[in-house]
Amino acid sequence: MTVESDEQDGATLLRPLAGGHPHGRSTVDIARAMADGDRHHRRVRLVGSAGAGATVVLVVVAGWTIAGNSPQKPAPAATRGSTSPSTSPTVAAAGCTVQQLATPEGEGVRAIVSGGDPTGKYLVGRTYPGGRPSTVVWENLRPRKVPMQGEDPSLDGATSTGVFIGSSYTGTDKLTAWVYKDGGFLKLAGTDAVASAINEREVIVGSVQGRPAMWASPTAQPTMLPLPAGKGWTGSASGVDDDGTIVGTLQNGEFKEGQAYAWRPDGTLTKLAQPTVKGKPAMSYRTGSVRGGWVIGWASYDEPNRGPRWIAAPRWNLRTGTVDSTDGFFTTINAQGRIAGQLTVIAPDRTTVPLPLPSGLDAKSAMVTTEAISDDGTTVAGYINDRQGKLDDQPIAVVWKCGS
Template sequence: MTVHEHEHEQDGAALLRPLAGGRPMGPSTVDVARAMADGDRHHRRVRIAGAGATAVIVAVAGWAAVTDGGADKPAVTGASPNQEPGRSTGPKGCEVQKLAEGKAVVSGSDPTGRYIVGRTYESGHPSTVVWEDRQLRKVPMPGDDPTLYDATSKGVLVGTSFTTADTTTAWVYKDGKFSKLAGTDAQAFAINERGVIVGSVQGRAAMWASPDAQPTMLATPAKGMTGKATGIDEDGTVVGALVGGEAKADLGYVWSPAGTVQQLPQPQVNGKPATTYSAKAIRDGWVVGWAGHDDPARGGGRFIGAPRWNLRTGQFDMADGLMWVVNAQGRIAGEQTIVAPDGTTQKLPLPAGYDEKTAMLTVEALSDDGTVVAGYLSSRGSTMNAEPVAVTWSCTS
């Protein structure tokens, strides 16, 4: 580690420390399925882990501590969730409606569900938008391939676009205009209610203490590790993924409000340790991500699952499929089914004209009370419903 790098990491701890306390809140951030819906489809062999979206709680003795100089770092603890482990609350029934006519996707929301962000495709070109109380408002982000990832309950938005062919710029939208975040080749993935933003700068996990602040590189357990921060809780706890050193693939990490970094416990997928996994979002002490196990015996196929960690209790469970949204109740979603911490599930209804067998649904927003859900859907093999359509569900609590 160079002196320059060490100074950056000390600064990161100093900035994170004052954020401790308060009710944790966190976003939903991931773009794998969105890229597929936009037409950037990658051919891959995927097998879903298990056969049903059930979640079985697995207790762990403690967090897998990352050592530095031979000394174990203290266990990471997040702020306490609002419910006891195993208790499930949430919506009873949901009604679905379109958010826009024509091709459109949802990419995130604020914790209340009042501000839903996404993009539409007028004349075939993507342009960022926000639905405020389900009313569409155009907020065109500069640059190419723009994406809004997150929002606060006051309507502050963050996202990323390409400003050259291979350079990204991180943006914050506030008071009716976009402003660049400091840093070259930067990406912004999440913002909390205090205005702290996380993402990456030049391939390293980073945070901005405010929209006007310089970026601070988050600590890494080994020199030369790269990655990104994808979620931040209201108390300053950050989650994301790192690769490098002894890690040959992405591994999930959590940064405490004090600035210490720890690897999240390794999930098991299809009964075997995950070969790669990542934390995607954090909310009220709950963390959701994805995990994969590559199986050479099956021609290189990958089994996929969705780990959910509870930072307060040190427990985690696994759900089937891809999940990247989590709310304050610990409910997770990503596809058509919402999974509660106690394993109960809720299937979202599809609009008229979509078939259960061919529909491709991606959930990108789930409000804290569970009454607002949003995402986008399309249909395989259907000319009429091939393009993604932005939808929202109004659910009864």
């Protein structure tokens, strides 16, 4: 397989971003980095792909071979420890409509969605008044400014009661974790801290000084989560379920690119099952969010002597201990185990629901990033860039409304 020359140029441009962040969230949100153009934005999830222009698009970014946002059928699941249908997925009858999210009055259309609550009532993200990022919340699709202190502010999680978490740079390249509650921001305890996720009980998880951490409440001191035996472990928690289960990624000298773990409510640390990529055991794999006992993540596999890595999206079932994988980026999950990404929602039984593009855009040039899906599956949100300039090189925030 070959890579288009313009995609190679994009890879060269983005390669410096892949060095990672020392606080555990070491992958790059490529689509958001392109949207923002901010030097600091290294802490967010790997959720985008950079490129289109072919039926199956391959983009090399920092040595990864990534499936693009083409409207292709996802590959059948490669499942460990359970059985899954090996036939092509069934397309669900329930359709989706798409609309662009409004931005606050007086601001331009440039905006991204970076998370949402389980009901779909609240979406969080940012807009760009004067060209600089500023945090915003959409409540029932209506935008509201909630400006966070610091440079490169980002909201990354929400509860159904309107509590939001995020992080920004407030010192010399140091991160501060924040929680928005009762009309204002409160700084979370801890130096060089990242807030990655919050559950309905207002338990917050992330990292403090490069180690996974949990805040039992917005005013609590951080609790450092246990690490495996041995020296040199670092990492971050990326998600917390309502029962208290926490998921995250840990790395050390042997596993430099990370492996996925779960902390059970009793504090027990469990390594998650190794997923497959293109039918082969993943060499590195990380967690994203967790909801209702389901975990979404990403995994990579090196092609021996070929350089690039294949990328896939593992979906763990914490109740059974099993995992299945889908080629490409699927970056958010709901309590039903439905994953969203690449213009598709895929249920655990492989039933799919297509996500349409706004009028005038096509899948060959649009770069679509999904960041939120409600528990009932009726609300999916994210943002879109377009390589052909139809959006004036600005990302737009969008929401899909789907049948249940």
